[in-house]
Amino acid sequence: MTELPYVGQASTPAAGLQTRPRIVFDNVSRFYGEVLGVNRVNLSIPPGITSLVGPNGSGKTTLMNLMAGLIRPSRGTINVLGIPPTRPEELFRKMGYCTQFDAFPKGLTGYQFIYSFLLVHGMIESEAARLTGEALQRVAMTEAADRPVAAYSKGMRQRIKLAQAIAHRPTVLVLDEPLNGLDPMARNETIALFRQFGDEGRHVIVSSHILHEVDRISDQVILLSHGYVVAEGQIQGVRSEVKDQPMQILVRCDKPGLLASRLFEQDHVVEAKVNEDGKGLLVRTRDADNLYLLLNRIVLDNGLEVEAVAPADDDVNSVYQYLIGAEGGTT
Amino acid sequence: MTWSQIATQPWMLWRRQVASILRLELKKSLFSKRAWWIYILTLGPVLITGLHSLLSGRIERGHTMGEDNMIFAGMFQVYFLRLGIFFGCLGIFSNLFRAEVLERTLHYYFMSPVRREVLAVSKYLAGLIAAVVYFVGSVVLSFLFISAHWGPVFQQYLFHGPGLAQLGWYALTAALACVGYGSVFLLTGVMFRNPMIPAAVVFVWENLNPFLPSVLKKFSVIFYLKSLCPVGEIPTEGPLAFLATMTEPTPAWLAIPGLLIVSALVLALAAAKARKLEVSYSD
Numbered sequence: 001m002t003e004l005p006y007v008g009q010a011s012t013p014a015a016g017l018q019t020r021p022r023i024v025f026d027n028v029s030r031f032y033g034e035v036l037g038v039n040r041v042n043l044s045i046p047p048g049i050t051s052l053v054g055p056n057g058s059g060k061t062t063l064m065n066l067m068a069g070l071i072r073p074s075r076g077t078i079n080v081l082g083i084p085p086t087r088p089e090e091l092f093r094k095m096g097y098c099t100q101f102d103a104f105p106k107g108l109t110g111y112q113f114i115y116s117f118l119l120v121h122g123m124i125e126s127e128a129a130r131l132t133g134e135a136l137q138r139v140a141m142t143e144a145a146d147r148p149v150a151a152y153s154k155g156m157r158q159r160i161k162l163a164q165a166i167a168h169r170p171t172v173l174v175l176d177e178p179l180n181g182l183d184p185m186a187r188n189e190t191i192a193l194f195r196q197f198g199d200e201g202r203h204v205i206v207s208s209h210i211l212h213e214v215d216r217i218s219d220q221v222i223l224l225s226h227g228y229v230v231a232e233g234q235i236q237g238v239r240s241e242v243k244d245q246p247m248q249i250l251v252r253c254d255k256p257g258l259l260a261s262r263l264f265e266q267d268h269v270v271e272a273k274v275n276e277d278g279k280g281l282l283v284r285t286r287d288a289d290n291l292y293l294l295l296n297r298i299v300l301d302n303g304l305e306v307e308a309v310a311p312a313d314d315d316v317n318s319v320y321q322y323l324i325g326a327e328g329g330t331t
Numbered sequence: 332m333t334w335s336q337i338a339t340q341p342w343m344l345w346r347r348q349v350a351s352i353l354r355l356e357l358k359k360s361l362f363s364k365r366a367w368w369i370y371i372l373t374l375g376p377v378l379i380t381g382l383h384s385l386l387s388g389r390i391e392r393g394h395t396m397g398e399d400n401m402i403f404a405g406m407f408q409v410y411f412l413r414l415g416i417f418f419g420c421l422g423i424f425s426n427l428f429r430a431e432v433l434e435r436t437l438h439y440y441f442m443s444p445v446r447r448e449v450l451a452v453s454k455y456l457a458g459l460i461a462a463v464v465y466f467v468g469s470v471v472l473s474f475l476f477i478s479a480h481w482g483p484v485f486q487q488y489l490f491h492g493p494g495l496a497q498l499g500w501y502a503l504t505a506a507l508a509c510v511g512y513g514s515v516f517l518l519t520g521v522m523f524r525n526p527m528i529p530a531a532v533v534f535v536w537e538n539l540n541p542f543l544p545s546v547l548k549k550f551s552v553i554f555y556l557k558s559l560c561p562v563g564e565i566p567t568e569g570p571l572a573f574l575a576t577m578t579e580p581t582p583a584w585l586a587i588p589g590l591l592i593v594s595a596l597v598l599a600l601a602a603a604k605a606r607k608l609e610v611s612y613s614d
Binding site: 032065069070071088089090091095096097099101104105106107116117119120121122123124127164168 | 332334351440446610612
């Protein structure tokens with residue numbers, strides 16, 4: 001497992017985040033009879049958006065259900081901001097969970113669904129009504145609120161579940177495939193909502209199969225495979241720790257051939273491929289830091305005009321392919 | 332008063348939570364498509380006694396009001412206590428958690444900041460209200476219907492004789508049956524994936540009661556309920572009648588609190604089991 005510093009850890013200005021309450025998994029395993037759910041999971045999740053990534057059956061939902069106390073660990077302990085999931089009466093004041101289950105209590109409208117469960121929290125009617133209205137507005141469901149949930153489309157059901165999860169303003173939001181069934185506009189609005197929660201210093205734990213969206217929204221990722229955590233941390237950090245796969249760096253410049261010839265003199269450069277348009281170069285290197293230093297020197301010595309330098313494979317998709325491969329069919 | 336203020340006062344919080352869960356659950360317990368057969372269990376005796384009264388009023392009566400009373404006593408002990416309320420409670424209470432697992436909606440409760448014990452008690456109360464409405468209602472209507480054709484004589488018996496007291500005892504016994512069987516079936520619904528197997532065991536045990544030795548008789552719900560019936564025990568008939576053992580009935584002052592205490596203990600056990608219940612719909 002690749003363990004890396006989280007956002008704000010160590011010398012970053014936001015080092016204070018480390019002292020903030022975290023979601024902690026301590027050597028947690030869960031078995032379903034003979035079948036492994038997750039095994040020996042050790043995590044300490046800081047505030048911000050954390051994405052759980054992995055193929056089907058890798059343990060994402062198990063991890064979320066453990067966090068929420070819907071299932072119990074066979075071994076180990078879990079602590080959510082200091083509260084064990086065995087105490088739902090305390091945990092769910094702080095946590096909202098939007099599960100993958102596409103089922104709703106019968107006979108309720110969207111409004112009644114959210115309102116009724118806020119009353120179950122113990123809220124007074126006026127407070128529950130206010131928070132229901134607010135949650136419906138946040139997911140753009142106000143107009144459809146008086147229709148029965150049974151008459152909703154898949155995307156509307158997804159949004160009403162999300163509204164129910166956020167209605168009591170939780171500090172920990174757990175979302176299992178929350179973008180499923182949403183149209184592109186709703187996806188963007190929902191991602192913006194997550195971003196807002198993350199920026200407010202809340203914990204947002206998201207599982208998703210759509211890796212480019214994970215890239216867009218995540219502060220950190222947890223990669224799972226076959227019930228094991230294979231990597232965790234900021235995606236760039238995770239990528240740099242994958243030593244057996246050379247980093248890919250894209251350089252847009254006016255003399256890619258010259259640059260390629262100079263780079264090939266270095267041992268750490270594995271490959272340099274000139275772009276088809278002749279205005280750039282894709283370099284594969286085992287030492288990205290050295291490459292950046294070398295690049296500066298070459299540019300100065302040869303008067304190259306460099307338009308852009310950017311890593312080409314420090315996204316979730318690449319890291320996923322390197323660490324897990326295409327086994328899970330994740331898009 | 333805000334939620335955070337309410338949350339600091341556990342009793343007020345629990346009261347509000349029980350009330351809100353009751354509102355959601357009562358709708359399901361009272362008006363559910365799944366409960367169609369419970370409606371038949373409750374309406375059956377009402378229809379039969381109503382028909383009896385209707386027909387007896389029109390044709391010459393070949394029986395006395397005392398015989399009607401004995402028929403009702405038999406109907407109450409054999410049908411209501413041993414079959415109707417038993418199976419009705421099985422359907423209502425074992426489904427309080429189980430039906431939500433089947434419908435994949437239990438997690439909404441489990442994801443609310445509610446003690447599982449409060450949830451179990453709230454669901455039990457909702458089931459109890461539904462069961463009492465169904466079965467006490469059915470008992471009262473059947474009692475009134477079976478003798479209604481006696482007109483002023485029945486009114487005299489009801490309001491100036493022992494009729495109203497008898498009706499009260501029947502209603503109380505039916506309600507206590509719901510309390511007792513309700514707690515048992517809530518427990519089996521929480522403990523077992525298929526509550527039918529433990530229900531069958533309980534059913535056999537309860538119906539073996541007349542043939543059990545005196546000591547063992549006391550470990551059943553039906554024993555205490557029969558003690559409360561206003562008309563004495565209906566003698567066991569049939570080829571196995573000689574196996575039946577007679578036991579001194581338990582006095583009401585002991586039977587009622589005894590049944591309530593045992594039910595409370597079973598309910599506490601069900602609540603403790605609910606605390607450890609997992610949401611695992613795929614199983």
